[in-house]
Amino acid sequence: MSNRNLAILMRARMRGSSIPSLSLPHEQPPASLPSPHDLTGVSDCAESSGSSANSQRIMAKDVKDWMHASISIPEGAKESADYILKDFSQGYLTLPMEDRRDLLISLAKDYDVNRARVRDLMAQYLNLEISHGDHLVGDDDGGASSSLYRMERSLRDALKPMYADFCERLNAQPGGLKLLAVLRADLLSLLAVENVVSLRALDSYLKEKLITWLSPAALQLHQITWDDSASLLEKIVEYEAVHPIRNLIDLKRRLGVGRRCFGYFHPAIPGEPLIFIEVALLKDIASSIQEVLWDDPPIPELKANCALFYSISSTQPGLSGINLGKFLLKRVINMLKRDMPSVQKYATLSPIPGFMQWLNSKLASQIKLAESEASGSNQSEKLQSSTFREDILLPHEETTILDSFGIQIIHSLILVLGSSVNNMRQNIKENDLSYKNMVLNQFVKIAVSSRVIVKYVHICYLIALCFN
Numbered sequence: 190m191s192n193r194n195l196a197i198l199m200r201a202r203m204r205g206s207s208i209p210s211l212s213l214p215h216e217q218p219p220a221s222l223p224s225p226h227d228l229t230g231v232s233d234c235a236e237s238s239g240s241s242a243n244s245q246r247i248m249a250k251d252v253k254d255w256m257h258a259s260i261s262i263p264e265g266a267k268e269s270a271d272y273i274l275k276d277f278s279q280g281y282l283t284l285p286m287e288d289r290r291d292l293l294i295s296l297a298k299d300y301d302v303n304r305a306r307v308r309d310l311m312a313q314y315l316n317l318e319i320s321h322g323d324h325l326v327g328d329d330d331g332g333a334s335s336s337l338y339r340m341e342r343s344l345r346d347a348l349k350p351m352y353a354d355f356c357e358r359l360n361a362q363p364g365g366l367k368l369l370a371v372l373r374a375d376l377l378s379l380l381a382v383e384n385v386v387s388l389r390a391l392d393s394y395l396k397e398k399l400i401t402w403l404s405p406a407a408l409q410l411h412q413i414t415w416d417d418s419a420s421l422l423e424k425i426v427e428y429e430a431v432h433p434i435r436n437l438i439d440l441k442r443r444l445g446v447g448r449r450c451f452g453y454f455h456p457a458i459p460g461e462p463l464i465f466i467e468v469a470l471l472k473d474i475a476s477s478i479q480e481v482l483w484d485d486p487p488i489p490e491l492k493a494n495c496a497l498f499y500s501i502s503s504t505q506p507g508l509s510g511i512n513l514g515k516f517l518l519k520r521v522i523n524m525l526k527r528d529m530p531s532v533q534k535y536a537t538l539s540p541i542p543g544f545m546q547w548l549n550s551k552l553a554s555q556i557k558l559a560e561s562e563a564s565g566s567n568q569s570e571k572l573q574s575s576t577f578r579e580d581i582l583l584p585h586e587e588t589t590i591l592d593s594f595g596i597q598i599i600h601s602l603i604l605v606l607g608s609s610v611n612n613m614r615q616n617i618k619e620n621d622l623s624y625k626n627m628v629l630n631q632f633v634k635i636a637v638s639s640r641v642i643v644k645y646v647h648i649c650y651l652i653a654l655c656f657n
Contacts, residue, residue, distance in 0.1 A: 249288035252280035253295060260300055260355045274359055276606045278368050289375050294644060297387035300351040314340045352391065356362045356398060366402060366457040369395065370507030377509060396510060403455060403508070404464070405516040410524070411451040413465065415441055424461055425450070425503065431500040439482075443467055447487030447497075451521045453513055466521060467500040470529070474536045475499075481538065494536040496525050 256278040260272045284292070297467045317336055359365040376392045379385075413425060426434045433438050444450055452462030469481045470493035481499050498521075501514050522535055 252277060252284060253292055255280060269360055274362050277338050290379055293376060296352050297391040301387060302348060302350050310347050312343050326533040345483060360402060370505045374507035400511055408453045408455055411452055411454050413452050415444045421460055428504040445491055453517050462504055464503045464517055466498055466517055469497045469499055471495045471497055472634055475538060480537055493532055496532050498537045601623050
């Protein structure tokens with residue numbers, strides 16, 4: 190078991206710890222796809238051009254034809270639909286991103302809502318309503334009620350995009366849910382570079398359906414341990430996005446005594462967590478991540494009083510915006526409360542992405558405002574209305590923070606940074622941005638050492654006021 194895990198881990202580390210892009214798969218087309226029967230015109234075209242690019246275009250055309258056939262197939266022909274959907278699923282994963290883009294645009298535009306049919310039905314419905322007046326229709330109205338209900342049902346069906354049934358059928362196929370997540374990941378990557386309305390509509394529909402199909406009731410909570418399969422452990426190493434797993438010892442520590450790892454699994458995607466969370470059992474809330482990652486040996490679990498959630502990672506880019514983490518966190522907390530009644534504190538130790546960039550921009554605005562006021566420039570009134578002057582904290586919130594941490598702590602922080610502020614202003618004039626970053630980093634260290642890390646966003650704002 191150890192040797193096999195070691196080999197698996199080494200392969201994962203050689204590929205790198207970042208999440209692989211599902212938009213650009215590296216797998217080769219299966220030998221059986223497309224079959225010669227499906228590619229009737231491949232040989233003629235290949236002989237005329239002699240290039241692999243033409244055969245790749247034909248492959249993309251065939252995948253598009255399979256998509257069209259699966260959308261157009263009647264409801265009763267389930268066996269044929271299953272066969273075509275299987276071909277489409279395998280074929281789509283062989284396409285490069287350029288061909289996927291063309292196919293997704295075709296799906297979004299060519300199989301959108303049939304608006305001509307909607308307009309016809311709306312006209313019929315309004316005429317039918319007018320002919321029967323505005324009175325409420327009940328069971329006693331006989332044919333009038335039936336006509337209205339039939340028309341309303343037809344309207345509901347017509348307002349569904351034509352690709353709705355295609356997605357429903359695909360979800361019912363083995364591996365279909367995973368493919369839909371891949372489709373949405375590709376959609377998100379396309380929308381990041383080109384804002385196409387029809388693609389946005391398709392993305393919104395897919396997101397809504399994935400939220401339904403991945404409801405917490407349909408997900409299975411599983412504690413991941415060292416005894417799980419090597420393939421599952423490999424995925425944990427591969428998908429860990431917050432604190433990369435450095436080696437086999439690190440992995441074993443995170444799954445060993447004083448640690449927990451839980452994942453959400455779906456029956457349609459076996460052996461692969463959709464999202465997983467890592468927990469450290471500690472005596473008290475840690476003030477830095479190093480205390481968690483380098484806690485060796487860990488404390489006995491019976492002495493643990495705090496469950497610290499220090500890493501959560503999603504394995505599917507196509508599930509972006511679907512809040513599985515909130516439900517996973519709640520279920521894990523309930524499980525720990527049941528199994529470990531000695532744990533009384535639950536906390537997270539999470540980074541704040543983009544905070545330093547935000548703070549730097551606010552401080553730069555305040556420095557310009559202070560310089561303008563000192564020079565008596567006419568620009569001061571304009572700068573006073575800048576975003577830095579917005580009321581980030583309400584008066585009672587400022588009072589609460591001061592009461593919680595005490596005037597002494599705030600005063601100490603200002604004294605420590607006070608001498609640096611004047612130098613900082615002078616160095617900013619000389620474009621010495623490294624000195625500004627040094628002061629800001631010094632402040633963050635002081636905030637952490639003062640154990641105000643939980644609310645240091647608010648403290649940063651108060652400290653920034655000293656730039657006046």
